[in-house]
Amino acid sequence: MKTLQVDLGERSYPIYIGEQLLTDAQCFIPHIKGKQVCIVTNETIAPLYLQPLSDLLIDAGFTLETVVLPDGEAHKNLDTLNLIFDKLLGSRFNRQATLVALGGGVVGDMTGFAAASYQRGVNFIQVPTTLLSMVDSSVGGKTGVNHALGKNMIGAFYQPQAVIADVSVLRSLPVRELAAGVAEVIKYGLICDAEFFEWLEDNIAAVMSGDARAQIYSVVRSCEDKARVVAADEREGGIRAILNLGHTFGHAIETAQGYGNWLHGEAVATGMLMAIDLSCRMGKVERTVYERAERLLKAAELPTRSPKDMSNDQFLALMAVDKKALDGGLRLVLMEALGQAYVTADFAHSLLEQTLDHARNG
Amino acid sequence: MKTLQVDLGERSYPIYIGEQLLTDAQCFIPHIKGKQVCIVTNETIAPLYLQPLSDLLIDAGFTLETVVLPDGEAHKNLDTLNLIFDKLLGSRFNRQATLVALGGGVVGDMTGFAAASYQRGVNFIQVPTTLLSMVDSSVGGKTGVNHALGKNMIGAFYQPQAVIADVSVLRSLPVRELAAGVAEVIKYGLICDAEFFEWLEDNIAAVMSGDARAQIYSVVRSCEDKARVVAADEREGGIRAILNLGHTFGHAIETAQGYGNWLHGEAVATGMLMAIDLSCRMGKVERTVYERAERLLKAAELPTRSPKDMSNDQFLALMAVDKKALDGGLRLVLMEALGQAYVTADFAHSLLEQTLDHARNG
Incomplete structure (x- = not known):
């Protein structure tokens, strides 16, 4: 223990x-x-x-x-x-x-x-x-x-x-729900812990197959990472927002598809890839980061494409009513390196449209 | 201001x-x-x-x-x-x-x-x-x-x-509701501020007649007194309980009579006198404290007798379900001097019965 x-x-x-x-x-x-x-x-x-x-x-x-x-x-x-x-x-x-x-x-x-x-x-x-x-x-x-x-x-x-x-x-736990949890585990690697991301690349099969040691390590490391972020911002005013990587895109998917059809973690998995894709298009991170994240999510049996029937306009409308956007300007969690996320309202609308197209069509 | x-x-x-x-x-x-x-x-x-x-x-x-x-x-x-x-x-x-x-x-x-x-x-x-x-x-x-x-x-x-x-x-504000507020004002004098109690004895007519200066002073002093008690016990573990002087008796009256028939402050006024009466019977305070409190409450047009139709058994049953008694033993706020209240589970049942009789019959 x-x-x-x-x-x-x-x-x-x-x-x-x-x-x-x-x-x-x-x-x-x-x-x-x-x-x-x-x-x-x-x-x-x-x-x-x-x-x-x-x-x-x-x-x-x-x-x-x-x-x-x-x-x-x-x-x-x-x-x-x-x-x-x-x-x-x-x-x-x-x-x-x-x-x-x-x-x-x-x-x-x-x-x-x-x-x-x-x-x-x-x-x-x-x-x-x-x-x-x-x-x-x-x-x-x-x-x-x-x-x-x-x-x-x-x-x-x-x-x-x-x-x-x-x-x-x-x-x-049904394997689909286990995978949904793994999506959040991978999130910690992406937003603040590149070393953990690399460990997951090597150990994802063990985590998915029920290996207790690998699961315990995943939970410990995720909680440590989250605790570090939360300790800096207990009541959620600033940096804690990076915990929402993929969530604004993901909530749009959940809402459009009806809650429960896509599990939260599944929507977040796809949403994280969309955030990374946008970060790539903005020149913040290399395309290899996207490819590694996509490979890891697939190994965890998670979806990596947004629903075919969701138009860009539907996405944008639903993203704007996300809780984090109630203030006005849409803010997104993006990546500036593997293991380093940041929050910004500064991104080109045209690149966001490209990301939405890419997520749907690959 | x-x-x-x-x-x-x-x-x-x-x-x-x-x-x-x-x-x-x-x-x-x-x-x-x-x-x-x-x-x-x-x-x-x-x-x-x-x-x-x-x-x-x-x-x-x-x-x-x-x-x-x-x-x-x-x-x-x-x-x-x-x-x-x-x-x-x-x-x-x-x-x-x-x-x-x-x-x-x-x-x-x-x-x-x-x-x-x-x-x-x-x-x-x-x-x-x-x-x-x-x-x-x-x-x-x-x-x-x-x-x-x-x-x-x-x-x-x-x-x-x-x-x-x-x-x-x-x-x-209807005079009855003003009086109900004055009951709580008097409470602060009784539990922790003898000097304020004496000021109220001299100024109760001004407070009741709507004199702004007297009312402002009453609010300021009451809030100061309460802040002092609360500062010592923000989340209500100990000393703060003295703020409930008269409330256990009072809640029993409110419950028995149906909420709204007796206003909260009216029930507390009568309840405070009962707590002082019990304190007198236990030899903690002089009978003159009771008499002064009774005189002040009457000057504020507050009731000083419990309802004729409430038996001792009804009182005791309702007091035992008061929130503060959920732990087990019934605890009461009593007085050990004018301007000094304390919380105790240590009182003789026979004296409590005498207090209940006295409150009803005078």
Whole structure:
């Protein structure tokens, strides 16, 4: 087991990354201060992992409640959030209560926001069950729910007491979801860690085939990279935006295709290539960077072309309503070297059009 | 105009207290960083003060939206909160937006929580329009909404950019609501400021009759007192609990009588006398403290007797479900001297029963 300490002053917390951690009481117990614990999970995860984790907590003497939410992004809203509050209040949970988020990003985001808001803040522990949530939600403190008019528009910055990333659970993850997580792993290499990118080029087969050591290293290195970026910008005013490499293009694809048809990580994979392509056209990076990224994404079974039925105009319209563009001028995360991303509103519209054409047609 | 700086490090903010501040652009403009401003108010306040404040902000060049909520504690819930998010997202408000809470405690609590949660946090300015909210909500950062199973159970600690307390608006306040605010003013004297208590004994008629200087002084001193207590305990772990003098008794009255039949401040007034009475019976304070408090509350036209139809058993049952008692043992805020309150679970049940009898029968 590896332990990574996320250093945020009095809000610091550890990330434990290893195998068989869901049955390791010592990962959980030191981070629970009261007697009341509520596990929040979803219908898909509950049959797989709820029982062993419940047993562990009951054996340790805690008063345990569980909330099983419906699965999927469509339920990530205030109404579903209220199901958590119903359970906590119905069970008379107090301010010393601890919530445990057992699931992927949706469960983590909602449970974290419930913890941030219940009696104005109780403790929570994150137990991510997808590769994407291990590398994306373990660091950064973003919690929240969607609104009919926008994703993640209601929420809080709120840190967990601990994150327990057990790569053993990735064995039950569909390969398409594993790949979607790998897209975010590759992102860290691209934006801030060229050495890690090279390691991934050599080890992508091991990561995809379920090799625990390779998966643990991928999660550790991704979390370290993200922690470094976030530490410089906890509440998201500046440099942290590089974490959105590929996301503005990707959100346009997700929106156009309907959420769930393209997984988030798949859309980001294609979006990252588009950002690199534009960077090449602007003369910021060599075309070989694009080719290496494309090869790596393909090895991870990720899409590298945008949908055939999306016109440039549709792309541009959807990119302009992306959350990061609400301020006015469209800003993009681009690359100036392998392992070095930057944020800019300074790019030629004609080159962007070329990138959109290229992404669709190759 | 008096300015009181609430010192909370990078979350510090000023409270402006004076007359005709609602039309004073210099109170508002320095605290708005973006171009988008949304005033949140309610149906009762809107006809009185929305127009002049809107004019001020439009004249200053801001993009202005307004949300007029239904009035009353019954609407302080997640559904009403969503009306604010609907407006903000429908108007494409960004992270530089500023919310302005124009109203009493309910509007302030909901707007503050909306600001804490919208895009994980935007700025807000509080413009309290009741004496209660001027002295109770200006300091402390408590925001939130009710849940069907409990008051203020969902929320955040979140600080405003500024509080603008314009005592001119108190002239339109019904005398019963003015008195309810005075109950909380008197509370500060009782719990931590004997000198202020004595000032109130001399000046209560001026405060009640609408004398601006006396009202400004009351708000300034109350906010100073509260800031001192809160500064020692921003996230409410210990000493801050003395701010709840009379509240456990008071909540029992409010619950038994139905919210709105007794105003919060009225229930707190009676509850404070009960806490002092119990303190007297325990030998902590002289009976003269009780008599002086009773005289002052009566001069402020506040009730000093609990409802005739509430039995001791009903009181005790309702006190045990008070939020502060969720941990187990019932803790009460009691007095050990005029201007000195403390929190304890150490009191004889028989004396508490005597206090309950006395409060009802005199």
